Amino acid sequence: MITRRLIPAIGATAAVAALVLTGCSGLTASAGAAGGAGGGPDLPKGDEISTTADPELTALLPEAIAEKGRLDIAVDIPFPPMAMYDETNREIGFDPELARLIGQKLDIDVSINKQAFDSVIPSLQAGKNDLIMSGMNDTPERQETLNFVDYTYGGFAILVAAGNPGGIVTQSDLCGTTVSVQKATVQGDLLRAMDCGSDPVRVTELPSDLDAQTALRAGKSDAYVADAVVAEYAAATTGDGSVFDVVRDPENPAGFSPVYSGIGILKADAELTEAIRATLQALIDEGTYQQVLERNNIGAYAVESAEVNQGAAS
Structure with a gap:
């Protein structure tokens, strides 16, 4: 692991900062509604980073997820720069944008569901969500319940x-x-x-x-x-x-106390864990993962490869 230095996360627009500081916590729309207002899938748009689908990765998805036709993703919002709302109430930041990129690579829709941080794990256990993408630290204690596909490293x-x-x-x-x-x-x-x-x-x-x-x-x-x-x-x-x-x-x-953070998946969902790990690796290899990091001013916290449950070693 290369040495990572701390850099200021700057460059946010005044509009986003104002939204973060005024009333965002009362918003309840999910990206399934905000991103897919026209009835289509929630995909990257505007200047968000985009990719192309990979059928070989799509084939790794569990049958139940493929039949459902989407990944339900628990995200605590606002938690800038990991997740926040723009002036149109669209979820932006590292987690929502990486989630859309993963969905695009897997050729499956995503629904970004606002979830209080202390309830994200129960939401998976209850079957409400499939993934947690909320800047969650990968720890041995959480690994008793979750697998982590680690996506950042920092203190x-x-x-x-x-x-x-x-x-x-x-x-x-x-x-x-x-x-x-x-x-x-x-x-x-x-x-x-x-x-x-x-x-x-x-x-x-x-x-x-x-x-x-x-x-x-x-x-x-x-x-x-x-x-x-x-x-x-x-x-x-x-x-x-x-x-x-x-x-x-x-x-x-x-x-x-630097630690790994990552995408949380129920430990029993080994098939989904591998699908997400392989997809993140593909995004790392093609450079779009780093572009999403840089877009959100957190490029110094990149991981070099997509690995599972590194928290115990950090």
Whole structure:
């Protein structure tokens, strides 16, 4: 694995940033409705990255999925730059755009279904969705239930209020502070496991990532912790970059505790896991996977090949 350096996720339009910060959490449309408003499949459009179908990959799909005629995909929205809405209420960002690319390569429709992050795994278990594409970290604990086709590798970052009034410069400085995180994320577990002696991190778990950011902005937490790609995006776009600072530790240039993240599939669905792994590999080989990363300003977090369940080794 090559060394990956942390780069700011910048370049989002003001329109998208405004949508993220105002009311997006109340939207419930899925891409099956938004993307296929004309009754057709939800495919890349406009300047989104596109590909061509591969019949050999299509043949790898489980019979039940092929008969259904679509992949139902659980995505937590908004979670920029991984997933957000544009001004037309279309799902954009790395996860929705990669999902459409996978569907196009497999010659099958996709339905991008908004799902709260803490319920994405139950939605698979209930048969509501087939895949999770929501920037989910690949961990040994989650591997007890899921297979992961890993698609990014990077750490988490710490945001503080502009000017860093608390003087937080390393991860250890979080001891004794209140830190906001999104509910059911790995960051909460990592913070609670820190060796802080008698002065542990006070972890505040909130329903959405935007709620966790808002807690910091309102002074209800001393710091906010999230995947580096998400934290960098928030720092660059909130208030035109004037609201948050990123804590940059020279000893952790790729972010703190780097991990793999990927597409989650129920462990019993080995056939679907292989179909998605082979499809991602095809997208890597042809360069469209990297184009989707670059389009969403997260090119530094690429994986070199499509592998399954690397989390235990990270």
